[in-house]
Amino acid sequence: MTLSETCEIKPGYVISRIIRGGWQLAGGHGTVERDGVTRDLAAFYDAGVTTFDCADIYTGVEEMIGDFRAAMLQSRGSHALDRLKVHTKFVPDIDLLPTITAQDVRRIINRSLRRLRMERLDLVQFHWWDYTQPRYVDTALHLRDLQAEGKIDLISGTNFDAGHVQQIADAGVTFATLQVQYSLLDHRPAGGLTDTCRQLGTRLLCYGTLAGGFLSESWLGKAEPTDVLTNRSRVKYKLIIDEFGGWDLFQGLLETLRRVAERHGASIANVASRYVLELPLVAGVIVGASHAGHLEDTIRLGTLKLTAQDREAIELILAQRRGPSGEVYALERDRAGPHGAIMKYNLGNTPASNHPAES
Helix, strand or coil: CCCCCEEEEECCEEEECEEEECHHHHCCCCCCCHHHHHHHHHHHHHCCCCEEECCCCCCCHHHHHHHHHHHHHHHHCHHHHCCCEEEEEECCCHHHHHHCCHHHHHHHHHHHHHHHCCCCEEEEEECCCCCCCCCHHHHHHHHHHHHHCCCEEEEEEECCCHHHHHHHHHCCCCCCEEEEECCCCCCCCCCHHHHHHHHHCCEEEEECCCHHHCCCHHHCCCCCCCCCCCCHHHHHHHHHHHHHCCHHHHHHHHHHHHHHHHHHCCCHHHHHHHHHHCCCCEEEEEEECCCHHHHHHHHHHHCCCCCHHHHHHHHHHHCCCCCCCCCCCHHHHCCCCHHHHCCCCCCCCCCHHHCCCCC
């Protein structure tokens, strides 16, 4: 069985609704054997997961996907790349934001083109760390200029809230998609952001749907971790569990998901992903994996359909949640708070003065 669900973002631009994430390939999530990455990515592709997510700040990942594209071209021919979509991110360092120029934007985009071995980037997701630095609108316009030159197909955003999505659209750049954290544990995109995206025709690509692996059988019935979580992803999503309502409520959610999963011969992860896939405006969910070992379970999503009874049971437990509240990514933008303190803000090897001009 293969996954066949797709979404047309614009005429002729079709993605798989299950997207293979690349963050876990960057290290810090366990050992990654680079020699096996191309083989694992090909396994996902052959299973119908034809869209891959990465970022310029995920160390080494753009190069890995570039190697994969080259291997596909060599072994299967150019037609194999027709269905393959690679979504990367444009994340200028926080130290660069006060002075970022069109030349900086061009240099960073050209770097992604080289790493991915592409003549045109399929979809670029723009992230901005600090709204008090006002050049995000100008930066979006610089991306639009590169799009006009043929270096970018679709311009998208990530982690922008409703007001800033609208402001950038008013300036002339409407995001094709917006990547946001959206899950059973984090419902912040619902409401203002989804209303704005609906009016603009912007679809959502969702990460964090499995909360770094917390939404799985592995944590069902387990005591709340009290030791230091060394995996930064686990630290991040444990904070979201705390905001959601704490460990006891989280365990209640897992138990509810287990009962739903058993009715369908599925896993907790399957149910968590399918729930998000059925939310309004969601074009796809990003499933992280450091290897293809989880592929068999992921493929079960192709047959899982939640019933009204399933959704009612899930909503009963979600009605007890406390949060997280506020705008999308607002907690993470607070560098003095626990969510922002774990972020790494300068991973792009800038400033521009350290690089020659590129065109």
